[in-house]
Amino acid sequence: MNTHTEAHRIPCTAAPLWGLSLLRTMRADYLGYVTRLQNQHPDIAQVQVLNEHITHVFHPDWVRQVLVDQADALIRWERATEVFSISMGQSVLVTEGAQWQRQRRMLQPGFTPKRVAGYASLMASAAHDALNSLMQRVGDQSVDMDALMTDMTLDVILRALFGSHQVRDALPVSQAIQTLSHSGFSELFKPFSWPLWMPLPSVRKVRHAKQTLDRVIQQHIQAQQSTASDDGHDLLTMLRLARDPENPEQRLSAQELHDQTMVMFQAGHETTATAMTWWSGLIARHPEVAERIHAEVDAVLQGQTPTPATLQQMPWLQASLKEALRLYPPAAILFTRRALKDLQVGPWTVPQGQLIAFTPYVIQRDPRWFELPDEFKPERFLPGAPDIPRGVWMPFGTGPRVCIGQHFALLEMGLIAAMLMQRFRLEWPEGEPWPESDLAVTLRPAQAIRLKLHQRAVITLPQIG
Numbered sequence: 001m002n003t004h005t006e007a008h009r010i011p012c013t014a015a016p017l018w019g020l021s022l023l024r025t026m027r028a029d030y031l032g033y034v035t036r037l038q039n040q041h042p043d044i045a046q047v048q049v050l051n052e053h054i055t056h057v058f059h060p061d062w063v064r065q066v067l068v069d070q071a072d073a074l075i076r077w078e079r080a081t082e083v084f085s086i087s088m089g090q091s092v093l094v095t096e097g098a099q100w101q102r103q104r105r106m107l108q109p110g111f112t113p114k115r116v117a118g119y120a121s122l123m124a125s126a127a128h129d130a131l132n133s134l135m136q137r138v139g140d141q142s143v144d145m146d147a148l149m150t151d152m153t154l155d156v157i158l159r160a161l162f163g164s165h166q167v168r169d170a171l172p173v174s175q176a177i178q179t180l181s182h183s184g185f186s187e188l189f190k191p192f193s194w195p196l197w198m199p200l201p202s203v204r205k206v207r208h209a210k211q212t213l214d215r216v217i218q219q220h221i222q223a224q225q226s227t228a229s230d231d232g233h234d235l236l237t238m239l240r241l242a243r244d245p246e247n248p249e250q251r252l253s254a255q256e257l258h259d260q261t262m263v264m265f266q267a268g269h270e271t272t273a274t275a276m277t278w279w280s281g282l283i284a285r286h287p288e289v290a291e292r293i294h295a296e297v298d299a300v301l302q303g304q305t306p307t308p309a310t311l312q313q314m315p316w317l318q319a320s321l322k323e324a325l326r327l328y329p330p331a332a333i334l335f336t337r338r339a340l341k342d343l344q345v346g347p348w349t350v351p352q353g354q355l356i357a358f359t360p361y362v363i364q365r366d367p368r369w370f371e372l373p374d375e376f377k378p379e380r381f382l383p384g385a386p387d388i389p390r391g392v393w394m395p396f397g398t399g400p401r402v403c404i405g406q407h408f409a410l411l412e413m414g415l416i417a418a419m420l421m422q423r424f425r426l427e428w429p430e431g432e433p434w435p436e437s438d439l440a441v442t443l444r445p446a447q448a449i450r451l452k453l454h455q456r457a458v459i460t461l462p463q464i465g
């Protein structure tokens with residue numbers, strides 16, 4: 001293998017003024033900037049911003065070579081860790097090394113496909129409640145899909161975390177999550193963050209948001225502790241009882257329990273809501289796909305509530321969700337990593353100490369792997385379609401730090417999608433342009449997606465208790 005020498009350097013884009021202007025470009029339109037970089041250098045590119053060298057890896061084999069094979073030699077970019085620890089404490093999303101390994105080992109059993117399937121009826125009840133109240137409300141007026149999906153996924157995560165919840169929790173919790181998410185993203189581009197006690201308006205907003213979530217979590221932890229019951233099937237009970245398989249006396253400390261609950265709120269709610277909002281818009285714009293899904297949902301479910309098993313019998317539904325996650329991955333960029341030692345990336349060496357960036361949004365729109373990459377074509381993911389190269393579809397990341405909630409999210413998305421399609425036909429308002437995307441922490445539509453939801457006539461729906 002070649003190594004990093006003057007004659008054989010990673011393709012490098014020179015930026016004037018030590019990359020200061022680049023920093024402005026990146027802040028204004030990060031995804032546009034990375035897309036242009038990848039057009040110039042399809043597999044790998046290096047840029048320098050101030051005193052940092054950042055290597056962008058685009059080739060899926062090399063993405064895996066770094067994130068899977070050399071995961072032990074990476075940590076997350078310290079500034080991101082610092083920013084996210086403000087709201088997520090020392091949780092599994094933030095920690096590194098032995099502490100992260102221990103937390104991940106303890107949490108993992110709660111997120112296996114089998115365990116997650118146990119949440120299906122609870123997820124379906126949340127969707128059932130939201131969609132049935134919508135059926136009573138909508139005539140032919142349009143519905144803000146982001147608001148609908150945000151309410152529904154928040155209800156799901158609250159029920160999954162706590163077994164049940166007070167309806168009054170929902171709105172302040174949702175607003176608090178959004179505040180933390182937006183401030184988190186803008187903090188990334190600043191050299192430091194003010195401590196939460198500072199009497200500045202922007203800091204006060206973040207402090208209040210965090211206090212809101214802290215309060216809700218604490219109330220639920222105390223309520224569970226006071227009933228002294230370990231019988232619950234919710235995530236909080238799972239977290240309270242979690243033991244380290246390598247050290248079975250060890251449980252999560254009180255602070256760790258709080259922080260893990262916090263991360264589930266933040267990582268597990270807005271991401272799924274955003275994915276479902278994009279999906280609903282894409283379905284409304286593609287009636288030919290919607291028709292296939294309606295046919296599938298009607299034939300397989302026959303008016304019954306979907307389950308993990310019946311979802312597997314709906315290839316168009318599944319493929320449409322995967323395709324939406326390809327075009328609009330909610331986590332459009334992964335956490336940038338720092339190399340703890342020299343890393344091999346294809347024929348190149350990234351020296352110890354440098355940064356490495358991965359952008360699923362760009363990798364998933366590379367025309368080498370996806371014909372007409374900007375078009376919505378769920379058939380790419382149907383059984384029997386040509387193989388998609390390994391590692392190219394990566395909305396949940398890859399390697400040991402892959403999203404712990406991926407099975408949870410896919411099940412939740414499948415159930416919500418199937419139940420929505422059982423009840424409604426989605427119509428894109430005539431003349432309305434397709435929205436731009438806006439990268440905060442998640443990739444959201446910059447303009448609201450509002451759809452006309454027409455009730456479908458010929459279904460009998462089951463009652464869920």
Ligand code: HEM
Binds near residue numbers: 092329397
């Ligand atoms: C469509 C929905 C979701 C998407 C697209 C998504 C995406 C991701 C991605 C890309 C990562 C890895 C980031 C990286 O490598 O830098 C991640 C990590 C994580 N996700 Fe998700 N996620 C989703 C839903 C969820 C849900 C429902 C939960 C929990 C209930 C969750 C909890 C987490 C946690 C705790 C981590 C950190 C894992 C670790 O570092 O060990 N996510 N997610």
